[in-house]
Amino acid sequence: MKRPPQIPLNQFQLAILLNDDEKQFYNAVLAENVFCRSCAGSVAKGVTVTEIHLTDLNDLLVRGNCKVCKGLVARTFEFGDKKAFYDRAMKFRKDIS
Numbered sequence: 505m506k507r508p509p510q511i512p513l514n515q516f517q518l519a520i521l522l523n524d525d526e527k528q529f530y531n532a533v534l535a536e537n538v539f540c541r542s543c544a545g546s547v548a549k550g551v552t553v554t555e556i557h558l559t560d561l562n563d564l565l566v567r568g569n570c571k572v573c574k575g576l577v578a579r580t581f582e583f584g585d586k587k588a589f590y591d592r593a594m595k596f597r598k599d600i601s
């Protein structure tokens with residue numbers, strides 16, 4: 505099967521796509537569980553998100569800046585592994601196309 509393209513998401517679209525559990529997980533991870541190379545550890549004060557993408561595997565790829573050092577950070581959320589999310593993402597792609 506052909507993989508769908510990677511598409512950028514805005515905050516509004518992200519809010520539609522994630523259920524409450526996923527939102528909680530997303531926020532918790534971005535608050536403290538992203539590796540920052542310049543800090544050589546987890547981001548201590550969270551991430552300022554600059555880009556969100558829905559990848560060809562229906563994972564979320566988030567890019568942003570560490571709030572402590574402003575260094576570039578990125579994190580993938582493997583939501584596409586979960587069938588419920590995958591199906592929701594495919595429907596979302598159809599709705600916005």
Ligand SMILES: [Zn+2]
Binds near residue numbers: 541573574
């Ligand atoms: Zn940092």
